[in-house]
Amino acid sequence: MKFENPQFEQLVTSLRSAPFRPEITTEEVPAPMRLAPYSLAIAAEVLEGENDLSNGRLVLLFDPQAVPAWNGTTRLVTFTKARVEADLASDPLLTQVGWTWLLDCFSQRGIKAAELSGTVTRTSSDSYGELNSHALEGTIEIRASWTVPDQIELHVAAWGDLLCQAAGLQPLPPGITRIKKTH
Structure with a gap:
């Protein structure tokens, strides 16, 4: 797909080349049209077998005129969601921990x-009534947006790291790549 703006085209190419762990599956989805002149969105899931451990959406916004509130031309917006154990969901510090995950990924x-x-x-x-057999469930949702000064592929990769962190996967040491299972 060709875009009318070469700067946005380069951003999209860099976004698409971002390195993700093999547990993450991504697909491009419809992007919001009114937030910026140019936008692209991807949805992602961290899967373990058939289990969806975390999921999210990342939206790339680009305005060549620069938006004063962004203090730049390029902005990323994310929504990341994961199930958490019931005792964690009731922990008042979980929100601070979730924000720290994002900062640590950067x-x-x-x-x-x-x-x-x-x-x-x-x-x-x-759950009550007929659903009473369901265990107590908890979720964490992290919504964030930030201006990307450069190296968008690293920002996108950090978002992938956040998805894995929220899913409970151990971080990989620098320079180590996990090989995807073939069977």
Whole structure:
């Protein structure tokens, strides 16, 4: 797919080349049309067998005129969601931990996110009546947006790291690549 703007085309090429762990599956999905003149969105899941451990969406926004609130031309917006154990869902520190996961993912990739903002939500739900046999469930949702000064592929890879962190996967040491199972 060709885009009208060569800068955006380069951003998309870099985004598509971002390295993800083999547990992550991605696909391009419809992007919001009114937030910026140019946008692209991807959805991702971290799977273990048939189990969806975490999932999310990442939206690339580009405005060649620069948006004052962004303090730049390029912005990433993410929504990341994962199931957590019931006792974690009731822990009031979980939201701080979730935000720290995001910051750590940036740090581990050696990047800075400008104009970073977001929210972390924790929920827990009990089932009743016919659903009473379901265990207490909890989720964490991390919503964030930031301006990308450069190296967008590293920012996208950091988002992939966040998906894995939220899924409970151990981080890989620098320079180590996990090989995907073939059977």
